[in-house]
Amino acid sequence: MAAAKNKQTTKSDQVPRAPVYLPTSNPPKPHIAFLIGMAVVTVIWFGLLVYLALQQVGTI
Template structure:
């Protein structure tokens, strides 16, 4: 435990550089089907919540 606390600090004369991110030739592809499915699930979820809320108030 004590050995883990005795880390050497980086020297002040070292220059830290920000990492360079290169453009990739294989970017992630957008998945339109997943977007449509998530939108349908969200609409069904909100419709169910509205139905249950109206059922609680006695409107339905």
């Protein structure tokens, strides 16, 4: 029993350390197709929002 209590107290006494991330010489590069696709999705999304807003007003 005493040994189990000692293990628990030593774990709580330790200070948690933040992980260290080393810089990489080959970082991932952004994919241009993904950027274009997200731009298209954004334009369609805003277009749909404007269409629905105009429907609510009753101008369409």
